[in-house]
Structures are given as structure tokens and as C-alpha cells.
Amino acid sequence: MNILISNDDGIYAPGIKSLAEALSKFHDVVVVAPDRDQSATSHSLTLYRPLRVKKVKPNFYSMDGTPTDCINLAVNGILKKKPDLVISGINQGPNLGDDITYSGTVSAAIEGTLLGISSFAVSIAAREQFNFDSASEFAVHLAEMVLENGLPPDTFLNVNVPNLPKEEIKGIAITQQGKRIYEDLVFKKLDPRGEEYYWIGGGEAKWEKENGTDFEAIENNKISITPLHLDLTNYKALKIIKNWNLSF
Amino acid sequence: MNILISNDDGIYAPGIKSLAEALSKFHDVVVVAPDRDQSATSHSLTLYRPLRVKKVKPNFYSMDGTPTDCINLAVNGILKKKPDLVISGINQGPNLGDDITYSGTVSAAIEGTLLGISSFAVSIAAREQFNFDSASEFAVHLAEMVLENGLPPDTFLNVNVPNLPKEEIKGIAITQQGKRIYEDLVFKKLDPRGEEYYWIGGGEAKWEKENGTDFEAIENNKISITPLHLDLTNYKALKIIKNWNLSF
Numbered sequence: 456m457n458i459l460i461s462n463d464d465g466i467y468a469p470g471i472k473s474l475a476e477a478l479s480k481f482h483d484v485v486v487v488a489p490d491r492d493q494s495a496t497s498h499s500l501t502l503y504r505p506l507r508v509k510k511v512k513p514n515f516y517s518m519d520g521t522p523t524d525c526i527n528l529a530v531n532g533i534l535k536k537k538p539d540l541v542i543s544g545i546n547q548g549p550n551l552g553d554d555i556t557y558s559g560t561v562s563a564a565i566e567g568t569l570l571g572i573s574s575f576a577v578s579i580a581a582r583e584q585f586n587f588d589s590a591s592e593f594a595v596h597l598a599e600m601v602l603e604n605g606l607p608p609d610t611f612l613n614v615n616v617p618n619l620p621k622e623e624i625k626g627i628a629i630t631q632q633g634k635r636i637y638e639d640l641v642f643k644k645l646d647p648r649g650e651e652y653y654w655i656g657g658g659e660a661k662w663e664k665e666n667g668t669d670f671e672a673i674e675n676n677k678i679s680i681t682p683l684h685l686d687l688t689n690y691k692a693l694k695i696i697k698n699w700n701l702s703f
Numbered sequence: 704m705n706i707l708i709s710n711d712d713g714i715y716a717p718g719i720k721s722l723a724e725a726l727s728k729f730h731d732v733v734v735v736a737p738d739r740d741q742s743a744t745s746h747s748l749t750l751y752r753p754l755r756v757k758k759v760k761p762n763f764y765s766m767d768g769t770p771t772d773c774i775n776l777a778v779n780g781i782l783k784k785k786p787d788l789v790i791s792g793i794n795q796g797p798n799l800g801d802d803i804t805y806s807g808t809v810s811a812a813i814e815g816t817l818l819g820i821s822s823f824a825v826s827i828a829a830r831e832q833f834n835f836d837s838a839s840e841f842a843v844h845l846a847e848m849v850l851e852n853g854l855p856p857d858t859f860l861n862v863n864v865p866n867l868p869k870e871e872i873k874g875i876a877i878t879q880q881g882k883r884i885y886e887d888l889v890f891k892k893l894d895p896r897g898e899e900y901y902w903i904g905g906g907e908a909k910w911e912k913e914n915g916t917d918f919e920a921i922e923n924n925k926i927s928i929t930p931l932h933l934d935l936t937n938y939k940a941l942k943i944i945k946n947w948n949l950s951f
Contacts (some may be wrong), residue, residue: 498745656750688932692854
């Protein structure tokens with residue numbers, strides 16, 4: 456099968472190398488990835504400037520754009536044939552709960568889905584000393600499953616893998632998106648010229664305790680697979696708001 | 704009430720001026736908006752560089768970041784008090800269907816929601832010769848409704864207004880997110896030095912004909928209000944994928 460890979464950590468990140476090597480044993484793999492770190496770029500698309508593509512080695516292309524640009528341009532401009540599968544990752548860091556709305560990694564899978572291609576994103580749920588072996592091996596297996604079963608319409612998978620050797624992983628959970636508790640911190644300081652600047656900090660990652668979430672699976676050293684879709688409509692709220700007196 | 708306004712067209716765009724003026728008659732309004740056009744930046748957050756804030760006039764602050772940065776920094780760094788409402792817009796151009804995942808305007812409302820503040824985004828569903836009067840008047844009315852009724856948890860509103868005088872608007876529809884049909888075009892050309900470049904184009908905006916969508920409301924010259932939420936889990940798919948043989 457033909458598999459298109461991207462990420463948001465950049466083409467030289469070890470996670471994408473590990474993923475591409477593992478998949479290349481079984482499939483035709485093309486990598487189109489940003490030329491630098493594009494974390495937290497979300498689903499942004501570059502509309503107001505041209506994009507440059509550079510072949511860095513056979514089947515590896517780098518681009519001066521976002522992960523979304525990479526998938527869009529790969530499918531609409533670079534690849535001769537529409538790929539059978541898009542995989543984004545392996546990301547250095549978790550993509551759990553509401554944080555996925557910021558994620559460049561997850562957005563590459565969103566772009567694949569919008570283009571009508573089965574897609575999933577894979578992240579390592581850790582902050583350092585990443586071991587990509589388990590995640591790569593699992594991604595190869597999941598690719599088979601997705602190619603065999605297909606995905607429901609407009610649906611993609613968000614996969615988070617514990618940073619553990621395979622034998623220490625406690626299973627695989629199909630989860631719902633958890634809810635992050637944000638305690639965002641903004642730092643305000645003075646630059647060398649005495650001018651104020653702000654810097655958005657992270658705060659500690661906390662989440663609402665709820666059974667069946669992606670957060671819970673990772674906490675229990677399980678692989679989390681969350682099926683996501685692109686219809687953000689809150690159908691329950693739709694019924695409530697129909698009762699508002701909206702005429703003006 | 705205290706209302707925080709942002710947009711993705713930039714602080715000098717006429718839509719945000721019209722919105723701020725209309726709301727200021729009834730509320731305390733603070734504008735924190737990007738210093739330039741930030742369309743299609745989606746929900747990107749600036750993590751790797753500082754942000755500068757400039758007071759351009761009383762209660763108007765510009766920032767060298769994305770709409771998401773503006774809301775985050777306003778709430779966590781600039782405003783003395785958490786606002787009662789976040790409004791993003793009025794955007795010059797529609798934000799309908801799957802396109803909302805790219806939208807900076809909608810993402811400002813997402814950020815407000817993540818910070819626990821009732822939020823909505825307002826866009827004019829046209830491409831040129833924008834008239835912001837109807838949209839501004841409706842935004843004032845909707846703000847009252849939201850402040851009075853509250854919004855369901857984690858839910859925000861995506862509002863699109865026809866580019867028409869109030870008397871020509873055919874009503875208000877509470878809608879579901881429609882499905883865009885993408886025919887993305889990528890242009891490949893040569894620069895003055897003979898080097899290839901790519902440019903992502905738009906293609907024509909088409910959508911799947913379905914009753915009750917945001918697209919349909921706009922086509923019928925109605926205001927569209929789509930209640931959206933941040934839980935992207937596809938619960939139906941969750942049940943299906945639980946039957947896959949995922950052990951590896």
C-alpha cells in the first residue's frame with residue numbers, strides 16, 4: 456500500500472524516521488514533513504506565500520510550511536497517486552484531551568481526512584527520553600487494521616503510546632477525548648531595552664478524572680486510541696438554542 | 704458586562720471596529736487582536752517566542768500573535784478581570800462547514816471556551832463589499848441571549864450572517880456543521896531564478912446538500928448559528944473499533 460507520513464516535529468525528528476523505517480518493510484512510504492519544528496501550529500494552512508519543497512533523500516521531502524500544508528501539497532501537488540493511508544508522527548509528547556485542538560500532529564490527520572484518506576496520528580505520551588520502538592511497531596499493526604477494516608466516514612484516530620518497552624504496555628484502550636484542566640500561565644518580563652514582553656507558559660497538565668478517557672488509558676500504561684470526527688456540532692445544544700428568542 | 708473581542712483579520716479591520724462600537728453602547732469592551740491578518744492560522748498558539756502587546760487606543764490592544772494568543776494572553780495576562788463573554792469577529796468571509804478547522808476567527812472562540820468563558824464567533828458570509836451593520840446588530844442581541852441563558856458546557860456558537868441589510872435577512876436558523884466538498888488546487892510555478900514553488904489555492908466552495916446545515920441557511924439568506932463543542936470523539940466509531948483485533 457501507499458502510505459504518506461508527516462509530523463510536526465520536523466523532517467529530521469527521530470520519531471518520523473522510526474515510523475518510516477518500520478512501515479517501509481511492508482509498504483511504499485513517502486515522507487513529506489516540515490523543515491523545522493511546527494508544534495502547536497494546529498490546522499493552519501499557508502495561503503499568502505509560496506511553499507518550497509526539497510527532496511532530502513529518496514522518498515523524503517521537506518517543506519517550509521505546516522503539517523497541514525505538507526499533507527495538502529503532497530496529495531494535491533507532489534504524489535502521483537492518492538495515498539491509501541496518512542500517518543502523522545511519531546510525536547515527541549502526548550496529544551491528549553482538548554490539547555488536540557492545538558496539535559500540528561493531529562491536524563495532519565485532520566487534513567488527510569478532509570482529503571478523503573484514512574488517517575491517524577501517533578504520539579508518545581512522555582516529555583523526554585523517547586523510545587519509539589513500541590509506537591512504531593504498533594503503528595505498523597494499526598495501519599494493517601485500518602487498511603483492512605477502513606474507518607467510518609470523516610473519522611480518524613488519535614493514538615497515544617506510553618513511553619515503555621512493548622512488554623510493559625498494559626494493553627490497548629479505545630477511549631474518548633478527555634478534558635484538560637488548564638492553568639495557563641503567562642509570564643511578563645522586561646527585555647534588555649526595558650520593554651515589556653509576554654510569554655505563554657504551559658502550566659501543569661491536569662485533567663478531569665473520568666473513566667474511559669485517553670488520559671486514563673495513558674495513566675494506566677495502556678495505548679490509547681481515540682476515534683475523532685470532524686463534525687463539531689453539539690446536537691444537544693442545538694435543541695436547547697432553538698428555544699431562545701433570537702429574532703432581532 | 705465585560706466583553707473581550709478579537710478577530711483574525713487584524714486590529715485595523717473594519718469588522719472588529721463595527722462590532723466593538725455596537726457592543727460598547729451597552730457593555731465594557733476590550734479589544735485584543737492580531738496586529739496583522741492572521742486568517743487560516745487555526746488554533747495555533749505561539750510557544751517559542753515572546754509576544755509584544757501595544758495599546759493602539761483606549762481599550763484596543765494589538766499583538767504580534769495569533770487570535771488564540773490574543774485570547775490566552777488577554778485573559779491570563781492583560782485583563783484585570785475574567786471577561787463574561789468572548790466574541791470573535793466580525794470576520795470578512797464565511798466560516799462554514801469543515802472550513803472552521805482552519806479558521807482563526809473560530810479558534811479565538813475555542814480558546815475562550817477552553818478558558819471557561821462563554822464565546823461565539825461571527826462572520827459575514829460573503830467575499831467582498833462587506834456590510835457589517837446587520838451582523839453587529841445581531842451580535843449585540845446574541846450577546847444578551849448568551850449572557851442571559853448561558854451556554855451548555857464546552858459549547859460555543861459559530862455565527863454566519865448574510866451580507867444583507869437587516870430587512871432582507873430571511874430569519875435565523877440553528878444549524879449543524881455542513882460538509883464542504885474540497886477540490887483543492889495547488890499551483891506549481893517557476894520563480895524568477897527558475898526554481899519551482901508551490902502555492903495552495905482555494906478551489907470553488909461546494910458543499911454536500913443536506914437539510915439543516917450552516918451552508919443551507921446562508922444559501923437561503925438566513926443567519927446561521929451552529930452550536931459547536933470541543934469533544935471530537937466519534938462515539939459510534941468507538942463501539943466499532945472496540946471489535947478490532949488490536950493486540951500486537
